[in-house]
Amino acid sequence: MAYDGSLYHGWQIQPNAITVQELLDKAMSVFFRQPIETLGCGRTDAGVHATDFYAHFDVEDLEETKVLSAIAGINAMLPYQIAAKRIIPVHNEAHARFDATARAYKYYLHFGKNPFKLNRSWLIKDKLDVEAMNQAASLLLNYTDFSCFSKSNTQTFTNNCKVIKAVFEKQEDGLVFTIQADRFLRNMVRAIMGTLVQIGKKEINLDDFKAIIESKNRSKAGQSVPACGLYLVKIEYPYINERIRG
Structure with a gap:
């Protein structure tokens, strides 16, 4: 659906x-x-x-x-x-x-006021260093414990996830961030985005980003970005996807 x-x-x-x-x-x-x-x-x-x-x-x-x-x-x-x-x-x-073996989200943001993107994408007016944001995003693939990006007091047994893709791509009037993993923690993608935007604004650097992840402390990471830009775009199951393709 x-x-x-x-x-x-x-x-x-x-x-x-x-x-x-x-x-x-x-x-x-x-x-x-x-x-x-x-x-x-x-x-x-x-x-x-x-x-x-x-x-x-x-x-x-x-x-x-x-x-x-x-x-x-x-x-x-x-x-x-x-x-x-x-x-x-x-x-x-x-x-x-x-039973899901992989999930993927996309997060959309745009830079100019656009009434047709209301509640569909996040309007951000700051200039962002996309190359630095992609460098930071690629570091996510080197870690498994993402406690720093999770809401506290969640009913999960582990905060470990395997991220297999995290990349920004430029669009006509904005960016789209795609992230794929075996599982996600509550609020994880929006917290990651908030921290990567700090990278883009040059408020923190790559070493800071590594330290945030290794701290396992949610208060060290950036604020959660608005929900309007976030889309769940793909779920994979070992016994469903073949049937759909067939």
């Missing part, structure tokens, strides 16, 4: 806020005429978008053909900002979160 997160308080159901998961579960429960509870491939915060998001669910006593043809009916009940793309049969123990 895909969604524009601008209007929603993130993916996961919450008691006093509208979320993507809540609306998806309601639409699917109506369509399948039974309670449906999805479990997503991860949590996205309020205002964060997704162009490639997976959730698994169980459905009882229905023919597979009806399930696989359900997309149009489900989309008819979802708001325009949320789109179901495809339903893929998987084995009974499949888990959208824990």
